[in-house]
Amino acid sequence: SFFASLGFFAKRKVLQKLGKADETKDEQFEEYVQNFKRQEAEGSRLQRELKGYLAAIKGMQDASKKLTESLHEVYEPDWYGREDVKMIGEKCDELWEDFHQKLVDGSLLTLDTYLGQFPDIKTRIAKRSRKLVDYDSARHHLEALQSSKRKDEGRITKAEEEFQKAQKVFEEFNTDLQEELPSLWSRRVGFYVNTFKNVSSLEAKFHKEIALVSKNEYLVYNGLCDMHNSKQMSCNAAVKI
Numbered sequence: 001s002f003f004a005s006l007g008f009f010a011k012r013k014v015l016q017k018l019g020k021a022d023e024t025k026d027e028q029f030e031e032y033v034q035n036f037k038r039q040e041a042e043g044s045r046l047q048r049e050l051k052g053y054l055a056a057i058k059g060m061q062d063a064s065k066k067l068t069e070s071l072h073e074v075y076e077p078d079w080y081g082r083e084d085v086k087m088i089g090e091k092c093d094e095l096w097e098d099f100h101q102k103l104v105d106g107s108l109l110t111l112d113t114y115l116g117q118f119p120d121i122k123t124r125i126a127k128r129s130r131k132l133v134d135y136d137s138a139r140h141h142l143e144a145l146q147s148s149k150r151k152d153e154g155r156i157t158k159a160e161e162e163f164q165k166a167q168k169v170f171e172e173f174n175t176d177l178q179e180e181l182p183s184l185w186s187r188r189v190g191f192y193v194n195t196f197k198n199v200s201s202l203e204a205k206f207h208k209e210i211a212l213v214s215k216n217e218y219l220v221y222n223g224l225c226d227m228h229n230s231k232q233m234s235c236n237a238a239v240k241i
Contacts, residue, residue, distance in 0.1 A: 024136050029174075032181035033125060039188055040118045046195070047111050054103060061096035068092065080227040081220035088217045092210065099206040106198045114191055121180065128173035131166070138166040 068089030075082045142159040145152065 024132060024139075029178065029181075032177070032185070035185045036118075036121065036125070036181055039185060040115070040122075042188075043111070043115050043118070046192075047108075047115060050103075050108055050111060050199075054100060054108065057096065057100045057103070061093065061100065064096060065089065065093050080224040084220045085217070088213055088220070091213050095206060095210050095213065099202060102202050103199065106202065107195055110198075111195060117184075121177075121184070124173055124177060128170070128177055131170040131173055135163075135166045135170045138163040 068085070072082070072086050072089065075085060138159070142156070142163045145156045145159050
């Protein structure tokens with residue numbers, strides 16, 4: 001039989017449409033496609049939010065740099081720790097820059113690569129849909145000729161060839177996607193885990209290093225306070241480190 005060559009066709013489910021030819025439906029594949037669309041949407045949102053996060057880091061880096069520059073401007077030449085304040089500001093800027101760049105290299109570029117595979121798969125899904133229409137059309141045409149009271153063996157033979165050709169082309173798209181889509185769906189967990197672990201690890205490292213620099217900056221201001229204590233400078237700290 002022409003209609004039982006492979007498992008997909010042997011197990012196909014047919015949905016009757018009023019006034020139209022039967023359409024082959026594969027509910028399992030449709031679930032794969034829905035998962036694919038969800039996966040693409042989730043990845044795109046993650047990419048968008050990560051870019052926003054990186055933009056915020058750049059904003060904080062710029063704000064931190066400007067604040068340090070303003071502090072250095074008000075620092076008198078003979079005040080304690082003037083050069084230290086400048087070096088601390090430069091170190092802070094380096095830490096922000098390093099944090100941003102490592103997030104780009106370790107997370108954003110990886111995410112871009114991950115999402116880069118979706119357009120090609122989406123194109124192949126669309127092609128599969130078109131080839132399925134061709135398959136159903138060829139199948140329906142062959143069935144109509146075979147069920148006709150006045151059989152034309154020449155037309156039937158030609159229809160059989162067209163059907164087999166349509167089936168082969170469809171299978172080329174279908175077989176690959178039947179394997180690729182569920183595999184892509186299952187791999188998303190590992191990808192998300194690695195992405196979030198990388199972000200959290202870089203955050204922890206950055207905050208640890210920036211805290212140490214801030215502590216050193218605090219000590220410089222304490223030294224300035226001690227130096228000018230006799231000049232009635234108010235050095236009450238709001239926060240103790």
